[in-house]
Amino acid sequence: xxxxxxxxxxxxxxxxxxxxxxxxxxxxxxxxxxxxxxxxxxxxxxxxxxxxxxxxxxxxxxxxxxxxxxxxxxxxxxxxxxxxxxxxxxxxxxxxxxxxxxxxxxxxxxxxxxxxxxxxxxxxxxxxxxxxxxxxxxxxxxxxxxxxxxxxxxxxxxxxxxxxxxxxxxxxxxxxxxxxxxxxxxxxxxxxxxxxxxxxxxxxxxxxxxxxxxxxxxxxxxxxxxxxxxxxxxxxxxxxxxxxxxxxxxxxxxxxxxxxxxxxxxxxxxxxxxxxxxxxxxxxxxxxxxxxxxxxxxxxxxxxxxxxxxxxxxxxxxxxxxxxxxxxxxxxxxxxxxxxxxxxxxxxxxxxxxxxxxxxxxxxxxxxxxxxxxxxxxxxxxxxxxxxxxxxxxxxxxxxxxxxxxxxxxxxxxxxxxxxxxxxxxxxxxxxxxxxxxxxxxxxxxxxxxxxxxxxx
Amino acid sequence: xxxxxxxxxxxxxxxxxxxxxxxxxxxxxxxxxxxxxxxxxxxxxxxxxxxxxxxxxxxxxxxxxxxxxxxxxxxxxxxxxxxxxxxxxxxxxxxxxxxxxxxxxxxxxxxxxxxxxxxxxxxxxxxxxxxxxxxxxxxxxxxxxxxxxxxxxxxxxxxxxxxxxxxxxxxxxxxxxxxxxxxxxxxxxxxxxxxxxxxxxxxxxxxxxxxxxxxxxxxxxxxxxxxxxxxxxxxxxxxxxxxxxxxxxxxxxxxxxxxxxxxxxxxxxxxxxxxxxxxxxxxxxxxxxxxxxxxxxxxxxxxxxxxxxxxxxxxxxxxxxxxxxxxxxxxxxxxxxxxxxxxxxxxxxxxxxxxxxxxxxxxxxxxxxxxxxxxxxxxxxxxxxxxxxxxxxxxxxxxxxxxxxxxxxxxxxxxxxxxxxxxxxxxxxxxxxxxxxxxxxxxxxxxxxxxxxxxxx
Numbered sequence: 001x002x003x004x005x006x007x008x009x010x011x012x013x014x015x016x017x018x019x020x021x022x023x024x025x026x027x028x029x030x031x032x033x034x035x036x037x038x039x040x041x042x043x044x045x046x047x048x049x050x051x052x053x054x055x056x057x058x059x060x061x062x063x064x065x066x067x068x069x070x071x072x073x074x075x076x077x078x079x080x081x082x083x084x085x086x087x088x089x090x091x092x093x094x095x096x097x098x099x100x101x102x103x104x105x106x107x108x109x110x111x112x113x114x115x116x117x118x119x120x121x122x123x124x125x126x127x128x129x130x131x132x133x134x135x136x137x138x139x140x141x142x143x144x145x146x147x148x149x150x151x152x153x154x155x156x157x158x159x160x161x162x163x164x165x166x167x168x169x170x171x172x173x174x175x176x177x178x179x180x181x182x183x184x185x186x187x188x189x190x191x192x193x194x195x196x197x198x199x200x201x202x203x204x205x206x207x208x209x210x211x212x213x214x215x216x217x218x219x220x221x222x223x224x225x226x227x228x229x230x231x232x233x234x235x236x237x238x239x240x241x242x243x244x245x246x247x248x249x250x251x252x253x254x255x256x257x258x259x260x261x262x263x264x265x266x267x268x269x270x271x272x273x274x275x276x277x278x279x280x281x282x283x284x285x286x287x288x289x290x291x292x293x294x295x296x297x298x299x300x301x302x303x304x305x306x307x308x309x310x311x312x313x314x315x316x317x318x319x320x321x322x323x324x325x326x327x328x329x330x331x332x333x334x335x336x337x338x339x340x341x342x343x344x345x346x347x348x349x350x351x352x353x354x355x356x357x358x359x360x361x362x363x364x365x366x367x368x369x370x371x372x373x374x375x376x377x378x379x380x381x382x383x384x385x386x387x388x389x390x391x392x393x394x395x396x397x398x399x400x401x402x403x404x405x406x407x408x409x410x411x412x413x414x415x416x417x418x419x420x421x422x423x424x425x426x427x428x429x430x431x432x433x434x435x436x437x438x439x440x441x442x443x444x445x446x447x448x449x450x451x452x453x454x455x456x457x
Numbered sequence: 458x459x460x461x462x463x464x465x466x467x468x469x470x471x472x473x474x475x476x477x478x479x480x481x482x483x484x485x486x487x488x489x490x491x492x493x494x495x496x497x498x499x500x501x502x503x504x505x506x507x508x509x510x511x512x513x514x515x516x517x518x519x520x521x522x523x524x525x526x527x528x529x530x531x532x533x534x535x536x537x538x539x540x541x542x543x544x545x546x547x548x549x550x551x552x553x554x555x556x557x558x559x560x561x562x563x564x565x566x567x568x569x570x571x572x573x574x575x576x577x578x579x580x581x582x583x584x585x586x587x588x589x590x591x592x593x594x595x596x597x598x599x600x601x602x603x604x605x606x607x608x609x610x611x612x613x614x615x616x617x618x619x620x621x622x623x624x625x626x627x628x629x630x631x632x633x634x635x636x637x638x639x640x641x642x643x644x645x646x647x648x649x650x651x652x653x654x655x656x657x658x659x660x661x662x663x664x665x666x667x668x669x670x671x672x673x674x675x676x677x678x679x680x681x682x683x684x685x686x687x688x689x690x691x692x693x694x695x696x697x698x699x700x701x702x703x704x705x706x707x708x709x710x711x712x713x714x715x716x717x718x719x720x721x722x723x724x725x726x727x728x729x730x731x732x733x734x735x736x737x738x739x740x741x742x743x744x745x746x747x748x749x750x751x752x753x754x755x756x757x758x759x760x761x762x763x764x765x766x767x768x769x770x771x772x773x774x775x776x777x778x779x780x781x782x783x784x785x786x787x788x789x790x791x792x793x794x795x796x797x798x799x800x801x802x803x804x805x806x807x808x809x810x811x812x813x814x815x816x817x818x819x820x821x822x823x824x825x826x827x828x829x830x831x832x833x834x835x836x837x838x839x840x841x842x843x844x845x846x847x848x849x850x851x852x853x854x855x856x857x858x859x860x861x862x863x864x865x866x867x868x869x870x871x872x873x874x875x876x877x878x879x880x881x882x883x884x885x886x887x888x889x890x891x892x893x894x895x896x897x898x899x900x901x902x903x904x905x906x907x908x909x910x911x912x913x914x
Contacts, residue, residue, distance in 0.1 A: 188727050194748035198731040200793070201745075202722030204661040205761075209747065230731075265646050265659030274648075274655040274687075288658075290666065291651035293908045304662075336657070451750045 001028050002407050005067055007058040007086065008077035009035040009044055012100070012126075014387050015396030016075070017044045017051070023404060024050035032067060034058045061089055068093050073407055075099070075399060083107060083123070087416075091117045096406050100126030100395055107416055115415035122411075124418040125402050126395035127358060128157040131379070131432070133235070133418055134398070134425035135439045136362050139377055140236055141422055143366045150241050151372065152365035152450070153232075156213060156223040157358070158249025159391055162382045163218065165354035169316045171251030173348045175356035175383075176391055182267055182341045184248065190225035192245045195451045201225050207255035207262055211247065213361050215378050216440070221359065223247030224255050235420060243450065249359050257316040261340060263305055264288040269337035276334040282325035284339050298323060320347050356383040358390040360439075365447050374447035379439045397435050401428045458485050459864050462524055464515040464543065465534035466492040466501055469557070469583075471844050472853030473532070474501045474508070480861060481507035489524060491515045518546055525550050530864055532556070532856060540564060540580075544873075548574045553863050557583030557852055564873055572872035579868075581875040582859050584815060584851035585614040588836070588889070590692070590875055591855070591882035592896045593819050596834055597693055598879055600823045607698050608829065609822035609907070610689075613670060613680040614815070615706025616848055619839045620675065622811035626773045628708030630805045632813035632840075633848055639724055639798045641705065647682035649702045652908045658682050664712035664719055668704065670818050672835050673897075678816060680704030681712050692877060700907065706816050714773040718797060720762055721745040726794035733791040739782035741796050754780060777804050813840040815847040817896075822904050831904035836896045854892050858885045 004020060006013065020031055031051035033041045041053035056063045059082055068074055068089055073096045076086045080101035087110050090097040096119045103123045114121045124130055136155055143150060160166075161173040174181060190201040201209050210222040229246040233239050250258075261267050265288050273279065273287060282297055289300040301307065307314060317323075320343060329342050350356070362377040383390035402419070405411040405427055412423070419425050429439070461477060463470065477488055488508035490498045498510035513520045516539055525531055525546055530553045533543045537558035544567050547554040553576045560580045571578045581587055593612055600607060617623075618630040631638060647658040658666050667679040686703040690696050707715075718724050722745050730736065730744060739754055746757040758764065764771060774780075777800060786799050807813070819834040840847035859876070862868040862884055869880070876882050889895070 189722050189725055191728070191731075193731075195750070197748055198744055199746075199748060200722055200725075200728075200730070202720075202725060204720060205722065263659075263661060265657055265662065268646055268657075268659060270645050271648070271657075273657070274650075287655055289656075291654055291656060291907055293652070450748055 001030055002072040003070055004029055004031050004073050004075065004403060004407075005071035006031060006033045006075045006077065007064060009033050009037075009041045010077060012392055012395050013077050014044055015392040016077075016399050017396075018388070019397055019400030020403065021045070021048045021050055023400070024048070027404060027407065029407070032071070034064070034067065061085060065089055065093070068095055071095055073098065073403060075403065076101075080104070084110070087114070087121050090114075090119060090121065094119055097121045098125060098399060098402055098406070099123050100130060100399055102129060103416065103418060111416040118414055120406060120411065120413050121416045122402055122406070122413075122419065122424070123416070125398050125428075127391070127398070128360070130398050130419065131394055131429075131437065132157055132360060132362075133420050134429050135360065135377055135379065137236060137420045137422075137425055138429060138439075139362065139364050139375055139441065140238070143364065143368075143375075146368065148366040148368040148373070150238055150364060150366045152243040152363065152374075153236070153238060153241060154211075154243070154245045154247075154363040155232075156211075156221070156247045156249045156361045158221065158223075158360075160249065160251065160357045160359060161350070162355035162357040162390075164382075165350070165356075166251075168347070169312075169319050170254055170257065170348070172254055173350050173354065173356075174345065175350065175389065178341050178345055178348070179337075182337050182344070183269060185224065185227070185262075186267065186269070188227055190227050190229070192225060192229035193241075194243050194245065196242045204262065207259040210250075210255045211245075212252060213249065215359060215361055215380060216442075218359065218380050220252040221249045221361070222252045222255055223249050223361075235418065243365075249361065253313070253316075257313045260301075260305055260307075260313070260317060264301075266336045266340045269335045272333045272335055273339065276339060277328070277330065277332040279329055279339070280325045280327060281320075281322050281329060281343055284329060284336075284343070285322050288336075320344070350386060352386070355385065356389045356391055357381065358394045363448075365449060372447045372449060374444040375441055376444055377439045377441045379437060381437050393435065394437060397432055397437065398428050401431045458487055459529040460527055461486055461488050461530050461532065461860060461864075462528035463488060463490045463532045463534065464521060466490050466494075466498045467534060469849055469852050470534050471501055472849040473534075473856050474853075475845070476854055476857030477860065478502070478505045478507055480857070481505070484861060484864065486864070489528070491521070491524065518542060522546055522550070525552055528552055530555065530860060532860065533558075537561070541567070544571070544578050547571075547576060547578065551576055554578045555582060555856060555859055555863070556580045557587060557856055559586060560873065560875060568873040575871055577863060577868065577870050578873045579859055579863070579870075579876065579881070580873070582855050582885075583853075584848070584855070585817070587855050587876065588851055588886075588894065589614055589817060589819075590877050591886050592817065592834055592836065594693060594877045594879075594882055595886060595896075596819065596821050596832055596898065597695070600821065600825075600832075603825065605823040605825040605830070607695055607821060607823045609700040609820065609831075610693070610695060610698060611668075611700070611702045611704075611820040612689075613668075613678070613704045613706045613818045615678065615680075615817075617706065617708065617814045617816060618807070619812035619814040619847075621839075622808070622813075623708075625804070626769075626776050627711055627714065627805070629711055630807050630811065630813075631802065632807065632846065635798050635802055635805075636794075639794050639801070640726060642681065642684070642719075643724065643726070645684055647684050647686070649682060649686035650698075651700050651702065653699045661719065664716040667707075667712045668702075669709060670706065672816060672818055672837060673899075675816065675837050677709040678706045678818070679709045679712055680706050680818075692875065700822075706818065710770070710773075714770045717758075717762055717764075717770070717774060721758075723793045723797045726792045729790045729792055730796065733796060734785070734787065734789040736786055736796070737782045737784060738779050738786060738800055741786060741793075741800070742779050745793075777801070807843060809843070812842065813846045813848055814838065815851050820905075822906060829904045829906060831901040832898055833901055834896045834898045836894060838894050850892065851894060854889055854894065855885050858888045 045051045185206045213221045226246045502508045642663045683703045
């Protein structure tokens with residue numbers, strides 16, 4: 001019997017727990033799941049005899065440690081900032097730890113200690129980060145083995161609404177934390193490298209410098225740059241790659257319309273609006289436009305942002321109801337970003353039968369001998385319902401499979417890791433295919449290079 | 458004999474010290490001037506028998522207090538963050554204190570203590586803040602006395618190059634801290650109120666929403682919004698004024714061209730550029746533009762920011778040399794803002810005989826009975842040379858005059874103050890006229906209202 005301790009049973013743990021319960025009998029697992037809310041856990045356990053619900057404050061070391069002593073492996077679904085504390089407990093107690101979160105510098109520093117304790121602390125093993133690492137590294141390693149040298153790596157991921165539930169002009173609904181969507185791209189310029197040239201995109205231009213991406217069977221997407229592409233060179237062993245670019249996927253046309261809010265200043269989260277509790281949508285938009293006693297908010301906005309009369313972007317704005325002047329938004333002391341989020345939450349809410357979608361797209365151009373080649377790798381996954389969403393499945397399944405591989409000894413790594421080694425990604429990607437999370441790789445001819453002259457060499 | 462202690466003898470103290478020395482004999486003043494650099498002080502004292510140079514660290518309480526005990530009045534020209542410490546010493550020792558800096562919340566809290574100690578701590582008595590308060594309050598109080606009610610208050614100040622030294626297409630040179638110019642407007646949306654409507658301008662639009670201002674004899678200026686107009690309602694007793702707007706003056710056309718750097722992200726001070734030490738001006742600009750192996754930086758920039766071929770803004774960019782690809786900027790680990798500052802410092806430097814200029818413009822619309830009226834008040838001051846600049850004169854003279862008025866008992870105020878009361882501004886503004894710092898007030902007919910309907914009432 002192997003005991004698995006799960007700290008935190010929030011939204012994203014549904015698919016993880018289902019996977020572990022489905023495989024509990026065969027693998028002789030017993031799950032102990034901790035949360036502050038017993039009902040939440042019991043709903044997820046769904047009467048299974050392989051799991052029990054525990055209610056205590058998992059954020060407190062003294063409360064969780066007695067349970068940890070008892071476990072063979074710990075999964076932390078707690079907020080990311082608690083993972084280092086949990087990891088320190090795991091090192092002392094010599095228990096393996098798995099988390100879906102980014103490795104913090106403090107977590108990284110625990111590598112030697114974890115290795116000495118003979119445990120693995122596997123992080124970033126959800127979807128993004130997680131499946132992105134694994135699916136990219138599978139191609140990168142293969143190219144490397146065959147003697148190729150990577151020249152371009154571009155990678156895009158997006159959490160979107162499934163095509164069958166896509167019924168609004170933005171082709172977007174909130175499938176995850178709305179606040180993160182409203183604040184996306186703030187906090188510093190996006191940085192990447194293209195053909196050896198470092199490039200910087202400020203927030204004010206971020207949503208106007210998208211790349212168009214076609215995913216076969218799913219049509220056109222666009223990607224805007226993530227802030228931190230450069231650090232992936234070190235993570236993936238691509239230190240001298242001339243082009244590396246990571247981005248976030250939206251449906252084509254989204255970003256240009258979203259940029260209206262960026263230009264207005266409506267995504268600002270640094271100050272509160274005077275009298276926000278009295279504002280209608282129309283007042284909110286008008287607060288960013290020049291004063292005029294006669295002109296309409298509509299015409300002022302069109303003029304201010306140079307929106308042509310026949311620009312279909314306008315339909316997106318009208319559909320959101322941003323010109324409605326009847327109902328109050330109803331938030332007191334709210335920042336622009338909070339007001340905008342409130343407006344969007346009503347319009348971009350998933351309906352009860354709506355499904356979400358995760359799309360991922362990698363482009364690899366590499367040189368073999370004197371010849372350039374291109375491979376794309378793409379994955380689209382649709383959620384089952386609003387419990388087993390694509391987000392929950394693509395986060396929970398890699399976690400669950402990793403649990404199995406650690407407990408059955410397939411993964412022998414010790415120390416602090418992310419899933420970039422073959423020993424980890426190969427069995428996980430293989431098993432993910434059984435759950436419909438499958439990457440389709442294609443060779444593209446001729447390869448799409450930025451610098452054509454070099455492609456002639 | 459009255460002893461005046463001046464802490465700090467930097468750039469901005471030249472005119473202050475000259476004024477005090479010129480008036481020392483008549484008023485029986487003795488000046489003791491502290492700085493880290495004796496030569497700097499002695500140059501300013503210029504052999505006068507009414508002053509002596511002291512070298513110690515005025516930032517340290519234990520070093521300055523023995524000198525403070527000896528003084529009748531202290532002027533602090535130290536960096537603003539030290540003023541609260543100095544004020545606390547002044548309260549204990551019962552010495553009057555004068556500073557040109559903004560009142561911090563901590564300084565404000567000392568009001569009662571200062572009053573109890575029987576001293577005045579007069580702040581914000583330079584040019585902006587300082588002369589702006591005084592010249593505005595003179596009109597505001599006069600209107601109030603005559604029974605008028607203020608409806609619109611707009612106020613603009615700028616530090617510029619004098620017309621006779623204005624020989625570049627930006628009509629701008631650095632006459633003060635270049636770093637502040639490069640970072641101007643960052644750190645939050647500009648907030649103001651117009652006809653009772655709160656308005657917000659984000660940084661990305663700040664330099665595109667200027668107001669055009671004509672100052673008689675000096676031509677056209679433009680003003681972009683300052684961040685903090687709203688707080689002036691409380692300072693000036695205009696709590697329910699429908700329109701209040703403060704801004705910074707540039708010559709017409711400056712802001713639209715400056716916005717090119719804002720849109721590029723070239724004013725960002727939050728990250729460092731990779732390999733900045735190898736970058737030419739051209740590389741620097743190119744790092745913000747999309748990669749293309751063939752297109753020129755010029756065309757990419759024109760296309761990116763939609764700059765027409767016949768737009769005279771382009772001449773400003775070319776004149777700055779931003780497309781020069783020969784010489785390196787030569788800064789290591791530099792932020793975009795630091796790189797841009799370096800480029801600008803060479804081009805926007807004052808030549809040895811150049812003079813600076815301070816321009817200030819207020820617009821007041823008020824209602825008397827059922828009638829609206831408008832008064833403008835404008836001041837332009839030209840520097841003498843590069844020691845007695847307009848900046849130095851307009852900061853130093855109000856300070857110096859205030860010293861006289863405190864020491865001769867004209868100003869009887871106690872506690873922490875800014876120069877918004879008649880007792881302070883009237884004698885100071887009167888004496889400033891002797892030095893050519895003179896406001897010209899005009900009635901404007903018909904008054905320029907934003908809301909014409911109300912003007913018919």
